Amino acid sequence: MLEKTQVAASSMVAAIFLTSIKIVVGVLTGSLGILSEAAHSGLDLVAAVITLFAVRLADRPADATHPYGHGKVENLSALAEAAILVVTCLTIISEAIQRLLFKTVEIDVNLWAFGVVLLSIVIDFSRSRALKRAARKYDSQALEADALHFSTDIWSSAVVLVGLLLTKVGEWSGQGWLERADSLAALGVASIVVAVSLRLGYSASLALMDTAPRDLPAEVERRARMVDGVLDAKQVRVRRVGPASFVDMSIAVRRGATFEESHGIASAVEKAVKTVAPRAEVLVHVDPVAPRDESVVDTVRGLAARHELEVHNVHVQNVDGQLTVEFHVELDDSLTLQEAHALVSHLEDEVRLLVPNVAEVNSHLEPAGQQSSKLHAAKAREAALPAEVLDSARRAVGQIAREECGPEGYHHILLRGVNGEIGVVLHIFLADQSPIREAHDLSTRLETRLRQQIPHVGEVLVHVEPRSMAAPAV
Numbered sequence: 274m275l276e277k278t279q280v281a282a283s284s285m286v287a288a289i290f291l292t293s294i295k296i297v298v299g300v301l302t303g304s305l306g307i308l309s310e311a312a313h314s315g316l317d318l319v320a321a322v323i324t325l326f327a328v329r330l331a332d333r334p335a336d337a338t339h340p341y342g343h344g345k346v347e348n349l350s351a352l353a354e355a356a357i358l359v360v361t362c363l364t365i366i367s368e369a370i371q372r373l374l375f376k377t378v379e380i381d382v383n384l385w386a387f388g389v390v391l392l393s394i395v396i397d398f399s400r401s402r403a404l405k406r407a408a409r410k411y412d413s414q415a416l417e418a419d420a421l422h423f424s425t426d427i428w429s430s431a432v433v434l435v436g437l438l439l440t441k442v443g444e445w446s447g448q449g450w451l452e453r454a455d456s457l458a459a460l461g462v463a464s465i466v467v468a469v470s471l472r473l474g475y476s477a478s479l480a481l482m483d484t485a486p487r488d489l490p491a492e493v494e495r496r497a498r499m500v501d502g503v504l505d506a507k508q509v510r511v512r513r514v515g516p517a518s519f520v521d522m523s524i525a526v527r528r529g530a531t532f533e534e535s536h537g538i539a540s541a542v543e544k545a546v547k548t549v550a551p552r553a554e555v556l557v558h559v560d561p562v563a564p565r566d567e568s569v570v571d572t573v574r575g576l577a578a579r580h581e582l583e584v585h586n587v588h589v590q591n592v593d594g595q596l597t598v599e600f601h602v603e604l605d606d607s608l609t610l611q612e613a614h615a616l617v618s619h620l621e622d623e624v625r626l627l628v629p630n631v632a633e634v635n636s637h638l639e640p641a642g643q644q645s646s647k648l649h650a651a652k653a654r655e656a657a658l659p660a661e662v663l664d665s666a667r668r669a670v671g672q673i674a675r676e677e678c679g680p681e682g683y684h685h686i687l688l689r690g691v692n693g694e695i696g697v698v699l700h701i702f703l704a705d706q707s708p709i710r711e712a713h714d715l716s717t718r719l720e721t722r723l724r725q726q727i728p729h730v731g732e733v734l735v736h737v738e739p740r741s742m743a744a745p746a747v
Contacts, residue, residue, distance in 0.1 A: 502534070
């Protein structure tokens with residue numbers, strides 16, 4: 274950020290100039306007010322040097338030892354500036370009390386004294402505006418602290434100017450008590466600076482202690498909950514590191530959401546958060562949860578996501594209060610049938626356990642990206658098909674299965690009437706080490722023949738099992 278460095282450097286030059294002329298004029302006139310102003314400007318010089326160092330260091334990118342970046346050096350510099358100001362102002366207050374109560378110092382109030390104060394006000398005003406503008410633009414606490422220094426200089430210089438005027442009036446009128454106005458002005462300057470410094474130090478300390486900006490976490494949570502697909506937002510944590518903000522939060526989405534859907538919801542939450550914290554880096558953790566009105570289809574998808582499995586064509590049929598659940602599972606085609614079946618069996622067991630009234634669970638294995646045709650949407654009723662139609666279809670399914678898989682290569686033929694069509698579930702065996710793609714090709718071939726050769730066939734699900742699971746012949 275070249276602009277930040279340039280404005281900090283120009284403020285350092287201004288502080289050097291003002292400190293030098295105030296010291297000279299303060300010593301020549303003996304004005305404690307001007308000397309206090311010189312001390313104030315001297316501290317502005319120290320603050321400007323610290324600020325220049327801080328903004329240059331803070332702009333360094335994050336590294337292995339500072340994963341959140343180096344922005345906190347700005348907060349640290351602001352705290353150091355505040356501490357230096359307070360210590361010096363306490364010294365000035367002590368000297369002012371001594372002059373008011375215990376000792377007398379002659380003050381030579383001349384045009385040089387008035388000139389240096391007026392010049393200080395003009396320069397301080399210019400630098401304060403430039404620093405405030407840059408501080409707002411880059412959200413820099415170090416530049417804000419420097420701007421605060423120059424802003425307080427304006428008011429303190431004005432107080433000193435009034436003190437000098439009253440001292441001069443005291444000389445002309447013979448009112449000796451007015452000559453103490455310079456010390457009173459010094460007290461006023463020091464008091465203003467102490468109050469401002471304590472406020473600045475407090476703000477810097479809050480940032481160093483990772484205190485969240487007031488009301489921001491609650492607003493972030495509210496905005497996140499407004500995003501479609503977000504069921505809940507919680508554990509919002511906000512920390513400031515120099516000009517940057519870091520927001521960590523968790524959101525709950527329905528567990529049936531796909532990875533792409535969850536990612537899209539998280540991205541939408543990030544955009545929503547940036548409307549209230551534009552410079553923030555947002556990290557959103559997605560927790561899949563079961564909503565109260567979750568459907569069986571979403572339950573199956575959610576359970577599959579927990580096993581890092583992708584399912585599709587999820588089909589649920591309700592017959593006399595008993596559910597039959599069928600779905601297709603995509604798997605890495607480098608897996609053997611035995612490995613793939615073991616993975617999917619765990620998913621089937623959880624569906625049986627967690628979904629009420631499940632009578633049967635059947636799955637179809639597919640290589641990833643090789644989706645078969647979608648199942649027909651089934652209604653929760655059974656069509657009245659003649660028994661002879663179902664018997665004939667059962668015999669035809671058995672014949673086709675024997676031709677494709679051999680006499681011992683299939684089992685568990687289940688037929689049912691669904692909306693005037695015949696739904697077919699067929700379990701077959703294949704060698705344990707067969708590739709998933711071979712299992713899928715055989716399933717596709719069977720499904721194609723069943724649809725072509727048997728009238729009224731609608732839904733077909735072929736479930737492939739390792740041959741080692743076949744019951745031994747008696």
